[in-house]
Amino acid sequence: MADATTKNPTSAPQDTRRSFLEGVAVGWTIFSAASAAGLLATARFLFPNDLFEPPTKFKIGPPSRFPGSKDGTVNEDFKSINGIWIVSTADEIYVLSTVCTHLGCTPNWLSAERKFKCPCHGSGFYSSGINFEGPAPRPLEKYKVSLAPDGQIEVDKSTKYQFELGQWEDPNSRLKLA
Ligand code: FES
CATH class of the missing domain: 2.102.10.10 (Rieske [2Fe-2S] iron-sulphur domain)
Known part of the structure; x- marks a missing residue:
């Protein structure tokens, strides 16, 4: 009778691949968020609020x-x-x-x-x-x-x-x- 705890010999590489892909997705998400924040900061620098103040x-x-x-x-x-x-x-x-x-x-x-x-x-x-x-x-x-x-x-x-x-x-x- 086969041991119930015996692992499928093909599951380890699949787990490794899934972990790698999840890591890439998380990294990409963080990179995208950081890029968006950088773009926003640049836009605020190029177009400061006081451009929209009424004239004196x-x-x-x-x-x-x-x-x-x-x-x-x-x-x-x-x-x-x-x-x-x-x-x-x-x-x-x-x-x-x-x-x-x-x-x-x-x-x-x-x-x-x-x-x-x-x-x-x-x-x-x-x-x-x-x-x-x-x-x-x-x-x-x-x-x-x-x-x-x-x-x-x-x-x-x-x-x-x-x-x-x-x-x-x-x-x-x-x-x-x-
Ligand atoms: S700001 Fe203090 S009385 Fe007007």
Whole structure:
């Protein structure tokens, strides 16, 4: 009677071949994954995210788009994409940065209370940009604003004006309406 534990003499080479093929498959999978990760890293290097950032200089429409009021009307149309508020009073338009001067969070405009309120640590700013509560050490910054030859308002975020440095006196920090 044959021993039940006796191995088929032809099974050993088959097992070896199967193990080899499995090893090749695993190796190939790892190589493919590493290659894909390398390609992705190269693509991110060649096409960095900042290529898709909005331009620093852009037009926002004619002054008539921003009807003013005695206390200052806050327009939020460009907050999410361009990071600005447009504030129009009876005789001028200025552009405020949406970056809180404490630690850089984005405040919200609370129209009923007529103030920008930062959700991070509670700083508050008037529609003028002046800080009046919370830990923010200085007012919001303003950006350069002008009237382009085509009659549209042009904002230039590469030039900013800080109140505490006396830069709000610069005529380019606001657009005077006739
Ligand atoms: S970041 Fe705005 S209050 Fe701290």
